[in-house]
Amino acid sequence: MSLPVSGTAALVLAVLFGFAFGWLLHRGRVASFDTIVNQFRFKDFTVLKVMLTAILVGGIGVLALIDGGMAKYHIKDANILAVALGGGIFGIGMVLYGYCPGTAIAAMGSGSIHAAVGFVGMILGGILYALSYPWLRDNVISVAKWGKMRLPELTGLSDLTLFGILAAVAILAFVAIERSRRTA
Template structure:
C-alpha cells in the first residue's frame, strides 16, 4: 500500500520532525501550559487547563493512531512493559514535574518563550539523563527484569478487544471533562 506521506524520508524526515515539533510547541503555548503558574495550579486543583490539554492530546493521539494503524499507515513499536521501571519512572517524573513546574515538553516550549526558570530546569533534565545513562547497566540488571511483562499492549494482556480500549478512553475523557466542568462551575458560583 502506498502511503500519502511516503516522500518524507531521510533529511526531509528530520525537517518534518522539526516542523511538527515547532507546531507542537506553539500549540502548547497557545493552550496555556507553558506557564509555570498554570501547571502549579493544576496540582492545587485550581486550574484544569493542563488536564484538559493533555487528556485531549492523549485521546486524539490514541484514536488517531488506532485509525492510522487500521489503515496500515503506521506501525506499532511496542516497548517492554517493565512494570517496576514504569512505576519508579512515574514517581520520579511526578516529583520532577512538581519541583520543576513543567513537564519536559512544556518546559522546552517555555524556554522558547523566554522563561529562564524553565531553562534552569532543562539543565536539570540533562543532568538526570546523563545520570540515567551512566547507571543504565545497573538498572538493566536490577530494575528492568522485575515484573517484566514483555512487549505487550493492554488488548493482549486482557480479554478486551483493541477498539474497546479506545472507546473506553473516549468515554473516560467525556466523564472527566464533564466532572471538571461541573467542579469549575460550582467553584465559580458565589456561596
C-alpha cells in the first residue's frame, strides 16, 4: 500500500516534518553540543531518554504500520563486522564532534559554525566510503555476514515481547537516572 500523498504535496510535507523535527530536537536540547558531549561524560542523560523514547514510539509505530499493511520490512544483511566497525567509527565521531548527523543539521540551522565544519567532514567521509566501497565489500562487509535476520528470528521472541522488554529497560533506566539526580 502506498501513502495517499505524492508529488509536490509529499515534498511540502517532508519539509514541514523536517522543520518540526528540527524544532523538537532544539526543544529537547539534543541539538546542543554540550548536551551530547555530557551524555558521553555521564553528566546529562537527556540524549539517552530522548533516544529510548524515540526508539519505542517509532518502533511501535512501524510495527502498527506493518501490521496494518501500510508498510513492510526492508531487511538488510546482518554484516556483523561491518556494523561493529561502522558503529565504532560513528560513536567515536559523535564523541569528538558532539553531534550525530541529524543534530548537526539542526545545529547548523541555528547558526553553529563548528556543526557546519563537521558536516563537511561527514560529506567527505561519505565520499571516502563510496570510493573505498569495492575494497570494503570484499574485505570487511563480506566477513561475519549472517544474512537477513531480525531479532525475533534470532531470539525466538515476538516483536511485542521485545518491545515490552525494551520498555521495561527504558522505564528502569529513567527511574535510575532520576534517582541518581536527586541524590547528586
